[in-house]
Amino acid sequence: MSNAKDGVYIVESSRDEKLGNSTLTLTIKDKKITAAEFTGYDLFGNVKRENYGSLTGKDYADYKKAQIAVNAIKEVSK
16 A cells, blocks of 8 residues: 555446446545445446345345345445
8 A cells, every 4th residue: 555546446347247246446545545335236237235136025045145245245345
């Protein structure tokens, strides 16, 4: 980080045909990361939130897997 310039940096993953894509936004100030935000998007470009994976119903394994991903996304930024 000794050469890091102040600013906001955004990187975007490539799009997965089944899972969508994601972005990571980092804010750097005085050679330190002062903020980090990870955002996951579904295949339609919607942010993965609490309802992600519910198209097939909340009792299905896909929904449960999707919710694990949503909770993991929250933790990445921390």
